[in-house]
Structure formats: structure tokens, C-alpha cells
Amino acid sequence: MQGYNPTPEQMLALAALAEKIQLWARELGFQQIGISDGNLSSEAERLEEWLDEGYNGTMAWMAERQEMRKQPEKLHEGTRCIISARMDYLPDSTEQIKILKSPEKAYISRYALGRDYHKLIRKRLAKVAEKINAEACIIFPDQPAHQRPFVDSAPVLERPLAEKAGLGWVGKHTLLINQYAGSWFFLGEIFTDLPFPTNTFTAENKCGDCEACLKVCPTAAFPKPYQLDARRCIAYLTIENKGPIPQEYRAVMGNRVFGCDDCQAICPWNKYAQPSGEKDFQPRHGLANSDLLTLFLWNEDTFLKNTEGSAIRRIGFEGWQRNLAIGLGNAPHSNEIIQALRSQKNTASTLVAEHIDWALAQQLNPQRKRPRKLQR
Template identity: 55%
Template sequence: MPAIDYSRLSSRLQEWARELGFQQLGVAGVDLGADETHLLNWLDAGHHGEMDYMQSHGSKRSRPAELVPGTLRVISVRMDYLPSSARDGWEVLADPDSAYVARYAMGRDYHKLMRNRLQKLADRITGMVGPFGYRAFVDSAPVLERALARDAGLGWIGKHTCLINKDAGSWFFLGELYTDLPLPLDEPAKEHCGTCRRCIDICPTQAITGPYQVDARRCISYLTIELRGSIPLELRRPMGNRIFGCDDCQLICPWNKFSKRSPEADFAVRHDLDDSRLVELFGWSEEEFLKRTEGSAIRRTGHSGWLRNIAVALGNAPWSVEATDALAARRQHPDEMVREHVLWALQEQAGKRPPS
């Protein structure tokens, strides 16, 4: 078999990535020693909450060659996801009767789309160099994707711990192709947050406890998606109308003035989730919930989690007969967790009722 021209392959990778809809591709090595230390300290502090999967794989998350033996390089890609015609995020947050859904979750789930594109990338590599070892990942395995993307030159890890690209902001997904090909390495991205701390200051629940430090147990994304039980009382009011995820730290980031709207049809808003009223979404039956969230990341909450989250938002909304009636209709819901949050919301509504 003739020797592989890795320099030429690297150039082709850039071409193929663009053709497949990725906005950027880079190549990283597998040494993540400093990031492993940061991860272990975070876990030791208990900041992962109930996300036991964060520590269940041992060192495989920070040592790519342990997860996929033979891995020498990681091909990292990013894909913009900001929907092209979504209602402005700040506008939704300022309307307490509307439901705020994280921008990434308003369309179809990104996992399958990106995995399929990564597989096509691997197929093109095979066509050029012959069979090679690889595994594709899109948020589907113990992978330190942001650290790898940083090392691949796709951006730096901001103080809110999201990846930021100076030409594209942070509204993008990441994916990886672990490979045994000794590709030339890209230059790691440099940090450009400077003295800015807007993301830290704006966090509704003070989940960003310091630069590059997030306590997931306080994060609204964790509370509305990962947490399966009761939302702590002291964090309910700060949640406002955020019913699935939270984007405040990205909305406030000055680098997102450079963000690009996604051309992907799959990321377009579905079911008016950028402009829906809380009462309307709270009225979804389980059957409606499953139908409307088919192929969506939102299904991860389950119907009970969906109702729990919206009940909190309704409790935070201004008093109205409509909100109170909607909550009262769920007072006898079979799930104890839902009943508890409905009762809390009814009490909050009652406290805001104007004198008759």
C-alpha cells in the first residue's frame, strides 16, 4: 500500500467538511492532562449533581486512547445551530407568559444529523487512504469535546465553559472522529475573554461560581433537563420562564455578535417553540408531548419533567385566571413530583392575585 500523504489529506478534510455542512474542522492530539485535573476537581466538588455518568467511565473521558484503543488524533468539527427565523431570545425572556426553550432544542435533535455527516466524512477518508480505525461521537460517549475542540483550534473555552469562536460566537454543536491516522495537528485556539465577566454576572441562579467554574446543581439547563426529582425551592423563582435549558450566558456574550444563522432545515423551529405561551404548552397531554417532541431533544425530560418545568414558570408568571385554572387542572396529576410543583405554583399565583 502506498504511503499516505497526510498533508494532502488534511487539505481534503477541510474541503469535505465544508461540503458536508460543517462550518469548521480541526485536528487535535490526545494529551488532555490539565483538563483531566480540572474534571477530577469538578467531580470531587460534587458539581455534577446527579449526572453520575460523568464519573462512571473513569479516565476514558480525558484519555481518548483508553476509550478507543489506537487513537492518535481527534478530528473535531463544529456546526452552527442558531435557527434562521426564531423570535429574539431576550424578547421571549422579557415576556413572562411565554416559554423560553434553549435555542439548540427548538428544531430536530442534532445527534443523528451530525453522526451521519461524520460517517460520510469517514467514508471519504476511506476512499482516499483505504480502511482506517475510527469512531464517531456526537455527545454520545465520555468525550471532553470542548477541550478537544479547543486543541483543534475551533475556539477557546469561555468563562461560562462553552466554546467560543472569535468569528462565529458560540451557537454551534461539536462532533468528533477519533482516528488512528497520524494527521498533522492544528494550533490550539487562544483565549479571548479578557476581563469580561458578563456571563458570570447574568446567570439567573449564580451557577457560574467563578471563571471556568460551573456548579451544575444550580444551572437551569441541569435543573430542567438532567434533574429527575424536585427542583430546589430557592432556585425556582430565578428560573423565570425558562422551561428547557438556558441561554443567558450565551445571549449576553459579546462574541455572539459574530454568530451565524444555521442553513440546516433540521434546526429550524418546530411547533412554534420560539413563541409559545406557557399555558398552551402546559395543556399538552402525554400523547401530544410525545408526538410534538418526536425527534427532539426535549423528549429527554419526559412528560412529567415537562409539566414540572412549566409549572414553575407559571408560578413565576404574573397572576391570571388562565394560569391559575391551568395549574388547578393538574392539581391531581398522578405524578407526585408534578403535583408538588403545581401546588407551589398555585401558591405563588395566589400571592400575586390583586385584591378583589
């Protein structure tokens, strides 16, 4: 793919186009845009260390496609710059702390309460890319531009890229934090071969001495600041992990049945987070405040109907029942729960049945004491 050799006039036009991208993105519901050069050489060693430790668990694709993560031009040929976009998702009044402290309720990660963000953000980034192409044809009439949008479904180191683009800093919990918006947001990217002027501002890391996110983690999933052991993370265990959940993590999972937000909920910077006005991110089917037992009694057809267009559907009905069984095992003693667990076991898969057995053992042990969190 031929590279660009822009004239001073064309560089001025690209700078103006970058300003237009900001406007288009806001019109499409994005809160922030930044452009980086895509050079991730400083991240390569950190990624290799993380993979060498086996912290990716069963996510083999993290290792198999690591070169594309480290070198964006290998993912999209000719990439010169990467446009990073931020879209806030926190639903209004979902009372995450209240639900976590209600052991009969099901806690679902706040990002998954509404429609699946992947398609929504990708479609909007594609619209931005189309507008960029139209403008690029005027600036470079003899050379077609190439753009490609990504949203958390390709080997992209989105947080380091967003940090380079000036959208915030990577916190000790490995999530991106914005000084004015906290961390309740999605990220998306447009890889482009256009030589845009790139961000020169790097957000100051303002985590300071705070380690609240590390200390609150129920499963002690952070070996050290800025490093996550996915194998211990509840988000990984309940979503990415397709097999049994190790017994040592079950009791401390509490009522978290799809993901975990503890490290975000406690972060002081999230006092600045604003509720999302995006209609598609608002909770559906009462999932922000549902009883564990109600969800566990869904049959597969109900599960598929109520999770249509939702990120929850990716774990499948079996994973859903597995996670809910653990939640019911951690719930207060209830004859109704015991009856439901025994009834569902008759038709459960081998995987789910084993978790039901564990839950029954918890329910039938009146002396049980559930630890609040593990120690590393």
C-alpha cells in the same frame, strides 16, 4: 491494534487527506474542522477537581467514566488523532431576549427548537469517516484504518479537544467561543488511528476582563471563571435532573422551561454569530414563541407527537410538566392559569403535583416579588 509507521510520502498523502476532510465537512454542512493529538493530560487535574467538588450533581457517569474522558485511546482503542467539527445551530429571528422578557411565554434553549442534533451530526460525521477510510486504504493498502464518530453521547471532553484543534477557546462560561462565530454551535468528533498532522495554532483567549456571562446567570452557577456548578445550572435542573427542582431556584428560573441561554445571549462575541442555514435546526411546532399555558395543557400524546425527533423528548412528559408548572408559577397572575393548574393536578404525578402546588401558591400570592437572580 498495530500502529502506523508512515513514510515521508505517506505523511504528505495524509496532509492532503486532511485538506480533503475540510472540503467534505463543508459540503456536509460543517463550518469548521480541526485536528488535535488528543493529549488531555493538562485537563485531568481540572476534571478531577470539578468532580471532587460534586459539581456534576446526579450525573454519576461523569465520574464513572472519567478515565475515558482523560485518555481518548481508552474510549476508542488505537486513537492517534481527533478530528473536531463545528456546526452552527442558531435559528434565524428567534428573539431570545424578547421571549425571556415575556413572562407568559415559554423559553426553550435555542439548540432544542429544531430536530435533535445528535443523529444528524453523527450521520454526517459517519459519512466523513467513510470517505477517510476509502482514502486511507490507498495510502496504507496493507493496514485498515479505524474511525469512530461521537456527538455528545460518550465520555468525550469535546471543548478542550476542540480548543486544541484550533476551533476557538473555552470561555469563562465553560463553552467554546470562536472569534468569528461566537458560541452558538454544536461540536462533534471523529476518533481516528491515522497519524494526521495536527493543529499547531492555539486560539488566544479573548475573554479579557469581561465577566458578563458570570454575572448574568440567574442561579449563580459559576463558582469562579471557567468552572460551572451543574447543580445550580438551569440547563441541568430542567434537563438532567429527574427529581424535584430545589425551591431556591424556582423563582429565578422565570419562564425557562428547557435549558438556559443567558450566558451565551449576553456574550459580546456572539455579535459575530450567523444564523444557521440548516433546515433541521429551524424551530418546529411554534416552540420558539409559545405560551406557557398552551404547552402545559398538552396531553402526553400531543407532547410525544410534537417532540418527535426533538431533544426535548429526553426529559419525558413528567419533566415537561414539572418545568412548565414552575414557569406558570412565575407568570403574571391569571385566573386561567390557576384553573389550569388545579385541573392538571387531578391527573399529575406526585412529582408534578408538588410543583403545581408551588405554582398555585405563587399565583395566589398577589404580593409576591420574583428575584431576578441569586447571589452566591
